[in-house]
Amino acid sequence: MATTKKRELDLKDFPPGTVTEFTTLVCLACIFDIFTKQLGLAPRTAFSEIKRHTPTTEELTSRSATRPYFDTDDKHPHCPYCGSTKRWLARFDTYCIEGGKTTDAARRTLIKKLPKGDQFLVVEKKSDSRAVLFEWLDTLGVNLDLTEGSWLLDATRNYLSRREPKTNWGEIFEEIRAVRRSNRLTEGSERDGIRLFLAPDLYGEAILIQYLVSRSHTHGGLTLEGRLTLMDLIRRLRYIGYLDRIGITERDPGEVFEKLIDHLAATRDWSRTSPAGKDLSRGRAGTASGRGKKVSTGSGSDRVGRSKKSAKESSKSKTPALPEPDEIITEPVKLYYLIDRRDFLEKSKSVYASYA
Numbered sequence: 369m370a371t372t373k374k375r376e377l378d379l380k381d382f383p384p385g386t387v388t389e390f391t392t393l394v395c396l397a398c399i400f401d402i403f404t405k406q407l408g409l410a411p412r413t414a415f416s417e418i419k420r421h422t423p424t425t426e427e428l429t430s431r432s433a434t435r436p437y438f439d440t441d442d443k444h445p446h447c448p449y450c451g452s453t454k455r456w457l458a459r460f461d462t463y464c465i466e467g468g469k470t471t472d473a474a475r476r477t478l479i480k481k482l483p484k485g486d487q488f489l490v491v492e493k494k495s496d497s498r499a500v501l502f503e504w505l506d507t508l509g510v511n512l513d514l515t516e517g518s519w520l521l522d523a524t525r526n527y528l529s530r531r532e533p534k535t536n537w538g539e540i541f542e543e544i545r546a547v548r549r550s551n552r553l554t555e556g557s558e559r560d561g562i563r564l565f566l567a568p569d570l571y572g573e574a575i576l577i578q579y580l581v582s583r584s585h586t587h588g589g590l591t592l593e594g595r596l597t598l599m600d601l602i603r604r605l606r607y608i609g610y611l612d613r614i615g616i617t618e619r620d621p622g623e624v625f626e627k628l629i630d631h632l633a634a635t636r637d638w639s640r641t642s643p644a645g646k647d648l649s650r651g652r653a654g655t656a657s658g659r660g661k662k663v664s665t666g667s668g669s670d671r672v673g674r675s676k677k678s679a680k681e682s683s684k685s686k687t688p689a690l691p692e693p694d695e696i697i698t699e700p701v702k703l704y705y706l707i708d709r710r711d712f713l714e715k716s717k718s719v720y721a722s723y724a
């Protein structure tokens with residue numbers, strides 16, 4: 369689709385991962401059918417109704433589209449409902465921009481530059497940081513091939529890109545074959561050849577993300593620590609001191625889990641750096657090129673000289689030098705959906721012309 373290439377919006381002023389792109393095709397034959405046969409409108413009236421039509425953001429971003437919308441990666445797509453080919457198919461490109469200090473200026477500039485009229489539509493929606501996190505996890509899950517061993521590394525890379533967007537994780541992960549928990553580092557990460565060592569908090573969040581992505585596909589979730597039930601996961605996170613450091617003192621697994629999600633969703637770093645459009649597309653490539661990579665399950669980690677006892681002690685928060693728990697902000701996040709209607713308008717015009 370060469371014509372759509374040159375019309376892509378310039379998103380270079382947005383920090384990586386703050387814009388997620390969606391493409392949905394709509395079958396004009398089906399739309400005309402709905403308006404003329406089902407609603408009984410004359411073609412002319414149908415056309416003027418259709419021109420005004422814009423799908424809801426759910427229809428544009430949902431992965432299970434219904435007639436007349438559909439998703440496809442096919443180069444020569446056909447409507448799955450009526451079999452119509454290219455000239456009947458129009459595309460909506462939707463850009464979901466996460467509101468916030470890092471994107472507000474770029475968003476205003478971008479919107480100002482767009483052609484006036486009905487070619488673009490901007491829809492604002494309030495979301496909360498939890499919903500943003502789950503949306504991100506959902507997109508991540510769809511883009512990872514969970515049957516490939518390398519997905520654990522891909523998930524870790526995507527998480528780190530969100531957590532520390534200034535680092536070029538794509539480049540680092542080209543060489544990395546194993547991710548381990550470091551006993552020395554208290555923050556950040558350190559590379560040692562093909563191994564990447566993460567400070568316990570980063571490591572804890574990485575396995576939490578892996579658990580969240582894979583738990584719906586299997587019993588428990590698959591992580592760098594192997595397959596874990598929720599209880600196992602909580603035990604690991606307590607053992608590495610993560611629960612203490614973020615101030616989770618509850619014992620009930622359900623409550624701990626809720627607090628973990630709230631924390632993950634709402635910590636400052638998180639809502640500022642955000643999801644994954646661009647980065648996930650790199651992730652897809654990464655998965656393909658990473659075939660055959662062996663992933664360590666952490667059995668040979670650098671965990672030395674740590675007994676189970678020290679885990680118990682640390683869970684009682686005896687250590688005086690604990691850093692401040694991350695501040696939790698449950699601030700609603702604003703999402704801006706920028707809907708490109710140009711292809712839809714042009715195609716429906718030419719389709720109508722062929723009708724008349």
Ligand SMILES: [Zn+2]
Nearest residue numbers: 395398447450
């Ligand atoms: Zn159709």
